[in-house]
Amino acid sequence: MKLKVVENDPVIVNQEQSNIIRFLPGAISAAPEEVVRYLAGSRFKEDPKMHDPLPAAIEQAIHLTSPVLVYRLNRVTALDASGRLIMESGLCLEAPQVERHPDTRYLASCVCSLGAALENACRRLTYRGQLFQAMLLDAAGVSLLDALANKSHELLSQRARGMQLFAGCPFGPGYQDMPMETQSLLFQLVDAGAIQVKLNESLVMEPMKSLSFFVRLSARENRRGPTVKCRRCNLKHCQFRAER
Amino acid sequence: MAIKEIFDAVLALDEAQTADIVQAELDHGTDVMTILNEGLIAAMDEVGKRYSQGVFFVPEMLMAAQAMKRGVAVLHPHLVGAKARPKGTIVIGTVKGDQHDIGKNLVAMMLECAGFKVIDLGVDADAGKFLRAARKGNADIVAMSALLTTTMSAMGATISKLKREGSNPKTMVGGAPVTQAFADKIGADGYSPDAPGAVTVARRLVAK
Numbered sequence: 001m002k003l004k005v006v007e008n009d010p011v012i013v014n015q016e017q018s019n020i021i022r023f024l025p026g027a028i029s030a031a032p033e034e035v036v037r038y039l040a041g042s043r044f045k046e047d048p049k050m051h052d053p054l055p056a057a058i059e060q061a062i063h064l065t066s067p068v069l070v071y072r073l074n075r076v077t078a079l080d081a082s083g084r085l086i087m088e089s090g091l092c093l094e095a096p097q098v099e100r101h102p103d104t105r106y107l108a109s110c111v112c113s114l115g116a117a118l119e120n121a122c123r124r125l126t127y128r129g130q131l132f133q134a135m136l137l138d139a140a141g142v143s144l145l146d147a148l149a150n151k152s153h154e155l156l157s158q159r160a161r162g163m164q165l166f167a168g169c170p171f172g173p174g175y176q177d178m179p180m181e182t183q184s185l186l187f188q189l190v191d192a193g194a195i196q197v198k199l200n201e202s203l204v205m206e207p208m209k210s211l212s213f214f215v216r217l218s219a220r221e222n223r224r225g226p227t228v229k230c231r232r233c234n235l236k237h238c239q240f241r242a243e244r
Numbered sequence: 245m246a247i248k249e250i251f252d253a254v255l256a257l258d259e260a261q262t263a264d265i266v267q268a269e270l271d272h273g274t275d276v277m278t279i280l281n282e283g284l285i286a287a288m289d290e291v292g293k294r295y296s297q298g299v300f301f302v303p304e305m306l307m308a309a310q311a312m313k314r315g316v317a318v319l320h321p322h323l324v325g326a327k328a329r330p331k332g333t334i335v336i337g338t339v340k341g342d343q344h345d346i347g348k349n350l351v352a353m354m355l356e357c358a359g360f361k362v363i364d365l366g367v368d369a370d371a372g373k374f375l376r377a378a379r380k381g382n383a384d385i386v387a388m389s390a391l392l393t394t395t396m397s398a399m400g401a402t403i404s405k406l407k408r409e410g411s412n413p414k415t416m417v418g419g420a421p422v423t424q425a426f427a428d429k430i431g432a433d434g435y436s437p438d439a440p441g442a443v444t445v446a447r448r449l450v451a452k
Contacts, residue, residue, distance in 0.1 A: 040301040047303060049257060126349055129313070132306035138346055180394050202341030202394045 018191040021155060023067040028151060030058050030143035039139035041240055053136055061140035065209075066115040069152045070197075072190040073106045073217070085216075093185060096176040099216055105165055106217040109189035112152045113197045113210035114145055141209050149211050156215050166221040172213035173203070186212050246274070250283030250315065255290060257307040259314040266315040276322045280359075284315045288357040292440030302350070305439065309353050330361035332384040332450035335377045335413070337365030339398035344391035347419060347439070351387065354439040355446055371398070371405040378406065383413045384450050387442070390419040400430035407431075414449040418442060 032054050036046055078086040083100040085107055086092045093107065118141045125134035153170055160167040173183040183203040192198065197210045205212065230242040246269050253262040262284075269279050291308045294300035300308075316323075334355055338348050345367050352362045363381045365373055378386050386406060390396045399417050406415065416434035417427050427435035434445035 040303050043298065044301040044303070047257075049307060050303060123345075126345070131349055131353055132303070132310060134349070135302065135306060135346060174393075180392070200341060200343075202392065204341060204343055204392060204395070206343065208343050 018070050018072040018194055020194055021069045021071075021152075023069075023148070023151065026062065028062070028065070028067045028144050028147045030061065030140050030147060032058065034143040034146070035136070035139045037240060037242065038142040039136060042242060053133070057133070057136040057140045058143075060121075061118055061137055061144055064115075064118040064121055064137075065141070065144055066117070067112070067144070067148045067151075068115070068195045069110065069112040069148070069155070070190055070192060070195045071108050071110040071152070071156065073108055074189055076104045076107050076216075079104065087189075091185065091189065093182065093214070094178075095214075095216075096171055096178050098176070099168065099171055099214075101168075101216065101218060103218040103220045104216045105219055106163075107189075108156050108167075108215040108217060109186050109212075110152060110156070110170075110215065111186075111190055111192040111195065111197050111205075111210060111212045112145075112148050113195055113205075113207060114141060114148065115196075115209070116207035119208055145209050145211055149213065153215065156217075160217045163217065165217040165219060168216040168218060170213040170215050172211070183212060186214065246272070247278065247283045250279060251287045251290070254284060254287035254308050254311045254315070255294075257304060257311055259307075259311045262311040263314045263318050266318045270318065270322060276319055276326045277328060280316070280319055280323070280328065284312050284319075285357065285359055288312050288354070289443075292354065292443060295438070295440045305350070305354070309357050312357050331359040332446065333361045333363065333381050334385045334387055334446060335363045335365065335374060335381055335383040336387040336389070337369035337374060337377075338367040338389045338391075339395055339402065340368055340370040341398060342390050342392060342395035343367045344389075344419075347391070348389035350439040351389070351418065351436075351442045354443050355387075358443045358446070360446060371402040374402050375405055375409055375411055378411055378413050385414045385416060385446055387416045387418070387446075389417075390422060393421045396421055396426065399432070403431050414452070416442065416445050416449065 035054060035058060036044060075088040076085050077088050079100060079102045080086060084092040084094050085104060087107060122134045122138045157167040171178060173186060174180040180203055183199060187199050198206050200206060246265060250262060250265050253265055266279060291300055291305055295305055336348060336352050338345050352364050356362050363377055365377055374386050388399045388402060390399060403415050414433040417432045418436050422435065424435050434449055436442040436445045
């Protein structure tokens with residue numbers, strides 16, 4: 001197996017450490033049109049009956065969330081011929097095609113979460129027969145989670161710049177050609193338990209309003225493909241797809 | 245025709261008007277089952293049709309269901325007297341290992357609006373839980389939901405267990421990764437990609 005060895009870089013990174021970032025209330029917000037897209041799909045034209053419940057649901061969702069990110073940088077020592085990123089720890093990750101780049105220096109393993117309070121509130125609303133309110137609140141939660149992932153990526157990009165590196169686009173288990181089973185590896189690479197996120201035997205994260213993803217930190221800027229998430233997704237006929 | 249007004253009020257997503265017209269019709273002496281079947285349930289069938297046509301979306305389905313349920317709440321004391329029977333009994337749940345329930349809740353709601361008795365097991369329901377509920381409720385149908393490829397396999401395991409234990413309800417499956425081909429492969433009797441479609445499938449299965 002021919003390996004391309006990655007050059008040493010001058011920035012020393014403590015790879016043992018999982019870094020936790022807790023966001024202040026109001027740091028993450030949801031755009032109403034995004035909430036509507038997650039509730040009803042991208043073809044939906046907003047109904048005037050949504051004018052009152054929509055902002056209230058967003059405000060309630062913000063109040064119920066405790067946004068937090070944990071990430072860990074793992075040094076990449078090689079990219080093998082099969083497209084696997086070999087890490088200093090000995091673990092290796094089969095990266096999606098578009099992420100196989102020999103300039104990768106670090107792999108950031110990330111888990112972010114809104115906490116469990118919002119989904120518990122949705123469940124209570126459902127038990128009370130208030131399904132519309134439950135689904136609206138859940139859609140607001142999805143939008144907030146998406147915003148948290150974007151914010152997390154911004155922070156990683158800043159960290160990368162501080163290391164004279166470039167952050168790639170997030171990619172994760174179950175997306176593009178990355179198998180869902182990679183989730184187990186991701187959870188070995190970062191201490192998600194530190195932010196009370198666990199993985200069940202079906203690889204579902206609990207709380208459910210959590211996201212996991214990898215980001216490559218590279219010596220050269222080499223984002224391949226579109227940066228808008230929906231345009232990078234394989235599900236071309238998804239009803240929630242942005243930018244139709 | 246006031247039954248048509250009930251039908252229209254549900255489609256207009258107007259809870260208060262639906263309840264008012266249902267009450268007015270009851271006061272007028274209109275048959276309870278006629279109000280239920282030709283007014284309220286028929287309106288929800290139309291909602292399902294409009295969803296399939298891309299005219300209505302999830303918000304309209306939910307608001308129409310709320311209006312319909314307001315109407316049913318007005319009818320409720322009279323339904324007991326009319327000895328109204330459900331169209332069938334359905335046990336529904338999200339399978340073992342899966343915590344997602346939004347889609348399942350939507351399907352349960354539409355099935356109730358169509359006149360089925362729904363026994364909702366919630367999430368993370370293993371095969372044994374489906375079996376016990378089906379037996380206890382004398383279910384006509386067991387309906388399963390899964391949102392992930394890693395949890396879909398539990399559907400096949402549940403169907404196998406139901407058959408092995410001699411339990412004979414029909415089975416139907418749904419959820420984002422589920423397809424007709426998968427449903428056929430695991431021996432499910434029905435599959436639907438969406439909530440209104442699930443009502444059509446359920447009606448077909450109880451008619452057999």
